[in-house]
Structures are given as C-alpha cells and as structure tokens.
Amino acid sequence: xxxxxxxxxxxxxxxxxxxxxxxxxxxxxxxxxxxxxxxxxxxxxxxxxxxxxxxxxxxxxxxxxxxxxxxxxxxxxxxxxxxxxxxxxxxxxxxxxxxxxxxxxxxxxxxxxxxxxxxxxxxxxxxxxxxxxxxxxxxxxxxxxxxxxxxxxxxxxxxxxxxxxxxxxxxxxxxxxxxxxxxxxxxxxxxxxxxxxxxxxxxxxxxxxxxxxxxxxxxxxxxxxxxxxxxxxxxxxxxxxxxxxxxxxxxxxxxxxxxxxxxxxxxxxxxxxxxxxxxxxxxxxxxxxxxxxxxxxxxxxxxxxxxxxxxxxxxxxxxxxxxxxxxxxxxxxxxxxxxxxxxxxxxxxxxxxxxxxxxxxxxxxxxxxxxxxxxxxxxxxxxxxxxxxxxxxxxxxxxxxxxxxxxx
Amino acid sequence: xxxxxxxxxxxxxxxxxxxxxxxxxxxxxxxxxxxxxxxxxxxxxxxxxxxxxxxxxxxxxxxxxxxxxxxxxxxxxxxxxxxxxxxxxxxxxxxxxxxxxxxxxxxxxxxxxxxxxxxxxxxxxxxxxxxxxxxxxxxxxxxxxxxxxxxxxxxxxxxxxxxxxxxxxxxxxxxxxxxxxxxxxxxxxxxxxxxxxxxxxxxxxxxxxxxxxxxxxxxxxxxxxxxxxxxxxxxxxxxxxxxxxxxxxxxxxxxxxxxxxxxxxxxxxxxxxxxxxxxxxxxxxxxxxxxxxxxxxxxxxxxxxxxxxxxxxxxxxxxxxxxxxxxxxxxxxxxxxxxxxxxxxxxxxxxxxxxxxxxxxxxxxxxxxxxxxxxxxxxxxxxxxxxxxxxxxxxxxxxxxxxxxxxxxxxxxxxx
Numbered sequence: 001x002x003x004x005x006x007x008x009x010x011x012x013x014x015x016x017x018x019x020x021x022x023x024x025x026x027x028x029x030x031x032x033x034x035x036x037x038x039x040x041x042x043x044x045x046x047x048x049x050x051x052x053x054x055x056x057x058x059x060x061x062x063x064x065x066x067x068x069x070x071x072x073x074x075x076x077x078x079x080x081x082x083x084x085x086x087x088x089x090x091x092x093x094x095x096x097x098x099x100x101x102x103x104x105x106x107x108x109x110x111x112x113x114x115x116x117x118x119x120x121x122x123x124x125x126x127x128x129x130x131x132x133x134x135x136x137x138x139x140x141x142x143x144x145x146x147x148x149x150x151x152x153x154x155x156x157x158x159x160x161x162x163x164x165x166x167x168x169x170x171x172x173x174x175x176x177x178x179x180x181x182x183x184x185x186x187x188x189x190x191x192x193x194x195x196x197x198x199x200x201x202x203x204x205x206x207x208x209x210x211x212x213x214x215x216x217x218x219x220x221x222x223x224x225x226x227x228x229x230x231x232x233x234x235x236x237x238x239x240x241x242x243x244x245x246x247x248x249x250x251x252x253x254x255x256x257x258x259x260x261x262x263x264x265x266x267x268x269x270x271x272x273x274x275x276x277x278x279x280x281x282x283x284x285x286x287x288x289x290x291x292x293x294x295x296x297x298x299x300x301x302x303x304x305x306x307x308x309x310x311x312x313x314x315x316x317x318x319x320x321x322x323x324x325x326x327x328x329x330x331x332x333x334x335x336x337x338x339x340x341x342x343x344x345x346x347x348x349x350x351x352x353x354x355x356x357x358x359x360x361x362x363x364x365x366x367x368x369x370x371x372x373x374x375x376x377x378x379x380x381x382x383x384x385x386x387x388x389x390x391x392x393x394x395x396x397x398x399x400x401x402x403x404x405x406x407x408x
Numbered sequence: 409x410x411x412x413x414x415x416x417x418x419x420x421x422x423x424x425x426x427x428x429x430x431x432x433x434x435x436x437x438x439x440x441x442x443x444x445x446x447x448x449x450x451x452x453x454x455x456x457x458x459x460x461x462x463x464x465x466x467x468x469x470x471x472x473x474x475x476x477x478x479x480x481x482x483x484x485x486x487x488x489x490x491x492x493x494x495x496x497x498x499x500x501x502x503x504x505x506x507x508x509x510x511x512x513x514x515x516x517x518x519x520x521x522x523x524x525x526x527x528x529x530x531x532x533x534x535x536x537x538x539x540x541x542x543x544x545x546x547x548x549x550x551x552x553x554x555x556x557x558x559x560x561x562x563x564x565x566x567x568x569x570x571x572x573x574x575x576x577x578x579x580x581x582x583x584x585x586x587x588x589x590x591x592x593x594x595x596x597x598x599x600x601x602x603x604x605x606x607x608x609x610x611x612x613x614x615x616x617x618x619x620x621x622x623x624x625x626x627x628x629x630x631x632x633x634x635x636x637x638x639x640x641x642x643x644x645x646x647x648x649x650x651x652x653x654x655x656x657x658x659x660x661x662x663x664x665x666x667x668x669x670x671x672x673x674x675x676x677x678x679x680x681x682x683x684x685x686x687x688x689x690x691x692x693x694x695x696x697x698x699x700x701x702x703x704x705x706x707x708x709x710x711x712x713x714x715x716x717x718x719x720x721x722x723x724x725x726x727x728x729x730x731x732x733x734x735x736x737x738x739x740x741x742x743x744x745x746x747x748x749x750x751x752x753x754x755x756x757x758x759x760x761x762x763x764x765x766x767x768x769x770x771x772x773x774x775x776x777x778x779x780x781x782x783x784x785x786x787x788x789x790x791x792x793x794x795x796x797x798x799x800x801x802x803x804x805x806x807x808x809x810x811x812x813x814x815x816x817x818x819x820x821x822x823x824x
Contacts, residue, residue, distance in 0.1 A: 358429040393422070
C-alpha cells in the first residue's frame with residue numbers, strides 16, 4: 001500500500017535498509033597500483049591518474065588519505081572557473097597604490113590553515129582549456145591566487161584517457177614530463193567481491209628509517225649505471241601521435257624516477273610497484289631498460305662467484321642464471337689468469353649439477369675459447385660431459401633438419 | 409608428482425634440454441624467453457603446455473616418442489604463446505565477444521596456434537607432427553589470433569584437433585594441472601614484461617633473417633597500434649578546442665559572477681565554434697572508401713566539438729573530386745576551391761578565406777611539397793600511406809627517392 005506521504009516509520013525502515021547495504025567488511029589484499037600511488041604521493045611528486053570514470057579513483061584517494069592521516073579535499077575541476085584557481089580579483093580602496101589582490105577560494109584557505117592535506121583535482125579532462133591551464137599552475141607551482149600551498153599538502157590529479165574524453169584533453173610534452181602517470185584500472189574480481197560485501201583493504205607501504213641510506217645508494221646506482229652506458233636514453237622527446245601526452249625520459253623525469261626507486265626501496269616494495277612507477281615516469285621503453293638493469297644489479301657479483309665456486313649461489317631462473325654465468329666468463333676474459341679460468345670451470349660444473357645443463361653450453365664454449373696454450377685443462381671439465389653430449393645431440397638434430405627434404 | 413609405478417617413463421630431461429638448446433641455436437633472439445621457462449613434469453598434459461606464469465608442463469611419454477628436432481619446434485611454439493600474450497588476449501576477446509566455455513577456448517587455442525605456426529617454422533626448425541596451420545583450415549596466413557577466431561567454428565573437420573591443448577598460457581582457461589599463481593617458479597607480470605622486452609630488443613637488433621611475424625610482434629609488443637580514427641579524432645579535437653578556438657573564457661561579455669565582486673573584471677564562458685577547413689590532396693593512390701571515411705570522420709568530430717556544418721569547409725584537388733563532391737553534398741558541407749596538386753596553393757587559399765579557419769586538416773598521401781612557414785592556425789595531417797611505403801618511404805626503382813615528410817609543426821596521423 002502506498003502512503004500519500006512517507007511516515008517517519010517508513011523512513012526509519014529505509015534507513016535500516018541503507019545501513020544493511022552499507023554494512024560491508026574488508027579483507028587485506030595487496031594492491032600494486034595503490035601502493036605505487038602512495039609512494040608517489042609520499043615522494044611529493046605530482047601524480048596524474050588516467051582512468052575511465054567510475055572505476056574507484058575517488059575511493060582509492062579516500063583510502064590513501066586515511067592511511068596517510070591527511071584530510072582529503074576534492075575539487076571537481078569541470079565545475080570551476082579559471083579565477084577559482086588563479087584567484088578572484090578583489091578591488092580595494094586604492095588599486096593603483098595597493099594593487100589588486102587575487103583572493104583564493106575557501107578550500108585553499110582551509111588547506112593552508114591546516115598546513116597539510118591531500119588535494120584531489122578530479123575530472124581534469126572535462127574542464128575547459130583555460131581552467132586546465134590555471135590548474136596546471138596550481139599543480140606545478142602550488143599557487144592558488146596569492147596563496148602558496150604549504151609543503152605538507154600533496155596533490156593528485158585525475159583525467160580520462162583521451163579516447164574517452166569528450167574534448168581534446170591532452171598534455172603537451174613539457175607538462176607530461178612533470179607528472180608521474182599512473183594508469184588506473186579496475187580489477188574485475190575485486191569489484192565483484194566488493195559488491196558482494198567484502199572490499200579489499202590494502203596494506204600500504206611503510207618507509208623503514210634504517211634502510212634510507214641504502215635506498216638512496218641503490219637508486220643512484222641503478223639510474224646512473226644505466227644512463228652511463230646508454231647516453232641516448234637521457235633525453236628523448238616523444239615522437240609520433242600514439243605516444244603523445246604520456247611519460248617520456250628527460251633529466252627531470254629521470255630524477256623523479258630516482259626518487260621513486262629510493263622510496264620504493266626504503267618501503268621494501270615489490271618489483272611490480274617499481275615497474276608501475278618507473279614506467280609512469282620515463283615511459284615504457286626506458287622504464288623497462290631500467291628494470292632490466294635492476295635485474296642485473298640483483299645478479300651475484302662475478303668476482304664473488306669466482307672467489308668461491310663451490311659455495312656459489314646461482315639464480316634459479318634459467319635466463320638469469322645464464323646471464324650470471326655469462327658475466328663470470330666475461331670477468332675471466334677481462335682479466336685472464338689460470339686460477340680464475342679454473343674457478344670458472346668449477347662454477348660451470350656446479351651450474352650443470354644444480355640446474356638445466358643446456359644453458360651452460362654457450363658460456364662453456366666462450367670459456368674454452370679463452371684458453372692459453374700453457375694452461376692445462378682442469379679435471380673439473382669432465383663434470384661437464386653431460387652438457388657436451390647434449391650439445392652434440394642438438395647438433396645431430398640440426399644436421400637432420402638441414403638434410404631433410406624441404407617439403408613436408 | 410607422486411610415487412611412480414614400475415613401467416612409467418621418467419622424463420628424459422637430457423632430450424628435452426637438447427631440444428631447447430637446438431631451439432636457442434636456431435632462434436637466438438628467443439633465448440631469454442626459452443631459458444626463463446620453468447619445466448614441470450606432468451602426466452596429465454597430452455603433450456607440452458604452458459601456464460600464464462611461464463611454467464612449462466611436459467608429458468614424459470610425449471618427450472619419449474618425439475624426435476629432438478620436433479621437440480625444438482614445440483619449445484618455440486609454446487614460448488610463442490607466452491610472448492604473444494595469448495592468454496591475456498584470449499581473456500579480452502572472451503569478454504568482448506561474450507565467449508564462454510571450453511569449446512570457445514579450444515577455438516582460441518587453435519586460432520592462436522594458427523597465428524604462431526604460419527611463420528615460426530622452417531629455417532632450421534621443423535614443424536611438429538599434427539601442428540595446425542591456417543592453410544590446413546583453408547585460411548590465409550599472416551593474420552592475428554583475433555582474426556582467425558572470427559573465421560573458424562567448431563564444425564566438422566575440426567574434431568581431430570580436439571586433442572590439442574597448449575594450456576592456460578595459450579587460451580586463458582585454467583587447467584586442473586596448473587600450479588596457479590601461488591605455486592613456485594612462476595614469473596610475475598613485471599618479470600614477464602622484462603623477458604618480453606629483452607626478446608623484443610633482440611629481435612629488433614637482428615636485421616634480416618627474422619620472420620616478419622616476430623618483427624611485427626617486436627614493434628608492437630609495448631606499443632600496440634592505435635586505430636587511426638581515435639588518433640585523428642584526438643588530434644582534431646585538441647586542435648579545435650585549444651585556447652583561441654572553441655569553448656573558452658573571454659572578457660567580451662561580463663561574467664555571471666561579476667555581481668559578487670563589484671569592480672572586478674571577470675572572464676565569462678563563451679562559445680566560439682571552431683572553423684575547420686579540410687584540404688583534400690590525393691594523387692589517385694588513395695581509395696575512395698578510405699578518403700570518404702576520413703572526411704566523414706573530420707566532419708563528425710568538428711560537429712562534436714561544437715562546430716556547425718557551415719563552419720566546415722572542404723577544398724579538393726581534381727583527382728579526388730569524384731568522392732569529395734557527393735560526400736560534401738550529402739553532408740551539407742560547402743565545397744570550395746579545386747585544382748592544383750601543390751599543397752602550398754591549398755594552404756594559401758585556405759588562409760586567404762575570411763574569417764580564417766582555426767584548424768586546417770590536410771588529407772594527403774604525403775607526396776607533395778609543404779609550406780616553408782608554419783601557418784597561423786593549427787594543422788592536422790591525415791597521411792595515407794602509399795602502397796609499399798609502409799614503414800618508411802622507399803621506392804624500388806629509385807632507392808634514393810625520399811618524399812618530403814610532413815613538417816614538425818603539423819600533427820601527423822597515419823590513416824589506414
């Protein structure tokens with residue numbers, strides 16, 4: 001039966017239903033993109049979240065603000081005018097004498113009074129160009145009218161990918177270079193489970209004060225090690241229409257990258273998180289090269305391996321193991337001595353006994369070629385017999401293929 | 409793996425690794441990926457299969473009965489599934505087209521096999537017994553898994569392929585033998601990307617003998633090509649709505665907020681629809697369908713950003729008149745100009761019209777001279793690649809021939 005106007009009792013029932021709907025639990029779940037966002041915010045770098053509308057960017061920001069214990073201020077860019085960000089002119093008694101102060105909006109005043117907070121600029125992409133221009137000054141110079149936001153305020157912006165943006169929001173390369181670009185995607189499983197009543201609760205990274213010096217050293221070695229050998233990676237303007245508006249490498253973005261690696265290292269974050277941050281800063285190609293050089297930094301030092309072949313710990317993964325063995329052979333080639341050559345053979349023998357023998361074949365061939373006439377073949381080489389016969393077997397099969405009739 | 413009863417075969421690791429060695433020797437650029445695979449002995453897989461965490465499940469019986477040279481081909485085949493991200497693409501296709509069930513996944517496996525098998529073998533690598541190729545299904549080779557999937561159906565004549573199973577790494581459907589994401593020796597998404605990147609670098613570093621399929625893969629591994637419609641749309645939209653054109657703030661009329669701040673001059677929101685001039689310059693090599701599509705696209709976009717029909721102007725060269733005239737009539741767009749194949753005259757003519765356009769969109773095949781100076785408005789170039797000049801201009805009869813590339817002040821979108 002419908003009542004002409006809902007009685008208070010009806011509304012109470014509605015409240016009860018709403019309370020039941022709101023009643024949900026949380027479960028811990030690792031969330032790489034949230035962790036990356038947290039680290040970038042902690043590192044005080046401007047972050048730009050790219051993502052379709054309605055996939056939980058605001059919810060993520062709320063969680064982030066809670067965990068960082070910062071009050072959250074959300075500003076929807078598309079409902080503001082440029083003067084809301086560049087300041088409203090207020091004319092006093094004698095403008096010629098005193099000038100016209102640009103008065104900031106109330107949220108900015110409150111932020112400055114609080115001294116700290118998380119400012120979320122939502123829907124950057126649907127604002128008119130003049131508003132976007134005013135906003136970028138806010139993001140990059142932290143100025144709202146005559147006010148300067150204090151250092152304790154962290155800024156995150158969100159934009160829709162340009163394919164779905166109604167008008168042509170797009171960053172020019174100099175602007176794009178100042179942001180950490182994070183692609184925000186939703187996890188189907190998380191959404192289904194959340195609507196069923198269990199939302200994820202991410203455990204956010206905590207910086208470990210004891211690891212700070214190590215983190216800085218690690219990050220510097222990673223970035224400098226790569227750029228020293230690959231000078232062309234230092235600065236590369238994006239070319240082509242597909243890569244516009246995204247991350248690209250420049251000294252500035254490499255510095256951001258270095259800072260983010262240090263933060264991620266100090267927080268003990270996974271390689272996945274570092275990958276999101278680095279690729280969001282210098283772009284995919286240079287980012288992947290940096291990650292590859294991080295992988296190489298994790299490989300055991302060739303000199304350590306040569307010093308103690310019997311107790312050497314080789315990587316489990318085949319490709320990394322071969323990279324480590326190649327490094328050892330290269331080290332022997334750089335300083336050829338009989339004792340080092342013998343140690344390398346012992347190491348290869350150990351590799352054959354503890355893992356797949358096929359990946360020892362190439363390093364062994366290279367090592368054999370380093371032999372000097374006066375060097376005797378060490379007895380350890382017999383332990384490589386398995387690898388040698390395997391190599392012969394592969395040769396025979398190759399010969400069979402080569403001699404077989406072409407048509408099948 | 410459990411206790412073995414007498415009579416069951418041991419996995420012949422020596423043979424398996426000899427085959428991998430052969431695979432690495434014939435395809436050195438795949439070495440990183442082949443070595444990154446973790447071998448798991450399994451009695452439940454029919455042959456060899458991979459999961460989405462880069463584990464390779466191997467049947468001892470299969471290894472025993474297959475010669476080394478064929479096993480090498482199987483190694484390359486399985487690792488190709490992973491490098492080409494067939495499980496991720498399979499999931500996406502399933503979601504897009506609403507495909508469910510193991511039958512659809514089997515088709516996906518077959519389609520993925522077709523994509524791999526059409527150019528991965530030969531040149532020292534034997535195709536394994538019973539491998540499915542596009543030819544054997546009556547399809548043209550050189551296409552992608554998604555395309556093959558559209559063409560094939562589980563009809564008669566496909567049943568003999570039902571034994572085929574490359575695992576969850578090939579089609580995204582989890583198998584009961586999978587160790588899952590918690591199991592040991594899996595590769596994380598970032599590690600997989602790193603391996604893919606190393607292989608792509610190795611392929612790009614080897615000019616010449618690498619099959620075309622691998623070259624294409626290496627080019628697109630981290631930068632999948634975007635549809636030109638989206639790119640052209642983004643370029644025109646951003647040119648048409650940038651400051652100076654389209655919707656923006658102006659001081660020409662008092663702001664709604666002026667009452668609140670007496671004495672201050674505030675800008676107000678004004679709509680100034682962009683004027684778009686399209687210059688069509690073709691030398692006959694562009695198909696009417698392509699040209700028509702691009703022209704309609706530009707008209708639709710300029711309408712979407714607030715332009716009116718009367719603000720879209722088309723200027724054509726003679727060769728294209730056949731298409732351009734009817735299209736403009738149908739779309740109610742004024743057709744101006746004509747004649748002259750030199751793009752520079754087109755530009756100067758467009759800029760002479762009053763009021764001047766905010767955006768000039770040029771549809772051309774690029775075989776022309778360009779103005780020396782940047783025109784005083786935004787320029788978007790829709791470039792039709794000429795036959796045979798994809799991936800850089802190159803003419804067979806004249807290797808030194810190099811047409812002018814569009815200048816850097818224009819935003820260039822390659823169409824088609």
